[in-house]
Amino acid sequence: MKNVVLVHGGFVDGSGWEGVYRILKKDGYNVSIVQNPTLSLEDDVAVTKRILAAQDSPAILVGHSYGGAEAGTHPKVAGLVYVSAFAPDQGESVNSLIANPAPGAPVPPILPPQEGFLFLDKAKFPASFAGDVDVEKAAFMADSQVPWGVNALGGKISKPAWKSKPSWYLVTTEDRMIPPDAQRFMSKRAGAKVTEVKASHSVYVSQPGAVAGLIEQAAKSIEAEMPLTT
Secondary structure (H helix, E strand, C coil): CCEEEEECCCECCHHHHHHHHHHHHHCCCEEEEECCCCCCHHHHHHHHHHHHHCCCCCEEEEEEHHHHHCCCCCCCEEEEEEECCCCCCCCCCHHHHHCCCCCCCCCCCECCCECCEECECCCCHHHHHCCCCCHHHHHHHHHCCECEEHHHHHCCCCCCHHHCCCEEEEEECCCCCCCHHHHHHHHHHHCCEEEEECCCCCHHHHCHHHHHHHHHHHHHHHHHHCCCCC
8 A cells, every 4th residue: 555645624735745745755655745726625526536546556545634524435545544634424514513612622713704715813823723833834834824715614525435434533632723622523433543642733744753654554554454466
């Protein structure tokens, strides 16, 4: 199992995966990085499916944050890795999952929509999204935000991939975007194999080794269970 497809979430682009990418490539994996337009869930799923269709063999699909909502039912997907990600059930959307935060849970500093797009408050972005990322890099992430389409958050899942594919989940215990308890709920519901790490929502940037390690664990586990072919 040598193919890995990495999917980013909202407010960022695929470049944040560079650290994870370098580790996986060094360890012999073929890595593809999806660049979501984050205009609508339907568009993003289509972009991810194109990358999956181009794989020469089954792949591990890795989603961070909103990226966890995408395309996991594609036949080329052998397993799923959720990285502090949404794992919606049938009929759910990111909007529905964040609609009723638990008392005392951190509230992401999302500004009112501008022409159908959302941004995080730049001044609050580092603390909320990238609390354990280098100060200069966190500031760059805040200033280079990708506008997140309101329609993307409202896209509902029709067929949850985790009901038919093996899954792994990295819970980030210092997350101020998706509360850790919400991550634990979704990962338990999905029946995922869970690893917890003390990290912010941007764990894929701040601790690429932990993320790459879980991806490789998933890949090796699936490979070990694949039937031998003659």
